[in-house]
Amino acid sequence: MTDSDRRWDGDVNEAVVEEWVAETTPFERVKEVLLSTTTLQYAGEIAERARVSEPSARKHLTTLTDAGLAETESTGRGTRFKRSRETLALQRIRDIHSELSRAELVSGIEDLKSRIRSYQEEYDATGPDDLALELEPGDDWTVVSEWRALETDLDVAQAALSLYDFDPDAAGRGGSATDDSSEGAFGEDSDGLSA
Incomplete structure (x- = not known):
């Protein structure tokens, strides 16, 4: 043997x-x-x-x-x-940023916003918390969870998108790779896709 x-x-x-x-x-x-x-x-x-x-x-x-x-x-x-919660959030942002191109992120953000608008129109509510105030104990609460998840996913996707413009070495420009203050890492608006 x-x-x-x-x-x-x-x-x-x-x-x-x-x-x-x-x-x-x-x-x-x-x-x-x-x-x-x-x-x-x-x-x-x-x-x-x-x-x-x-x-x-x-x-x-x-x-x-x-x-x-x-x-x-x-x-x-x-x-x-x-x-820490921040560690998990930053890891999700990093993972999404490394896995998806800028175009894929923009498309995903547009889809998330469309789905959120559908909930707003269908339930005549501005957000999941407004909807939760209207629901009764016997109602289907899964939509509240789904809506909250969409909003969280949108926040993460927008943060990942902002990393495409982020340049930590851009001294005097707030970390943005451009002079346009409406773009860049966690700016007010990144390609018009802010919440």
């Missing part, structure tokens, strides 16, 4: 974790775990998932909190951590 004929009896999950530990630093593992943490957790819980000691996790979590990547909550038992 050759080595290639023998079956491996190990745990594939543990093998992947061992490889992850071998190829990353403790800081990288704590950061990766934090960025996937959506509910508040103590440093010990994050340390266990990151395969680091609790003091090491606490030190790295403090650094990540100072950098704005984590939200915290102090309790009688210590501090709990989770990824």
Whole structure:
């Protein structure tokens, strides 16, 4: 029997974790775990998932909190951590910006605005909160959630579009790559597609 004929009896999950530990630093593992943490957790819980000691996790979590990547909550038992909402929003904006061309973003924004206008006309409401005030307990509330999701998607798409004009090295122009103050990163209007 050759080595290639023998079956491996190990745990594939543990093998992947061992490889992850071998190829990353403790800081990288704590950061990766934090960025996937959506509910508040103590440093010990994050340390266990990151395969680091609790003091090491606490030190790295403090650094990540100072950098704005984590939200915290102090309790009688210590501090709990989770990824910050801003981190998630910025990641979504970055992902969309890298995946879609300017033309695709413009088209998507136009579609989102059209869908929002349809809700406004169909329900004779200016926004999902206005609609929620009109609905009764037995009514279908899914449209309120869908409308809110459309508005969030529109905000993210507009922010991603604004990155096409953003030039952080454009000194004296507010970070815009052009002299037109109506364009650029998070400006008032980007190609007339603001909310």
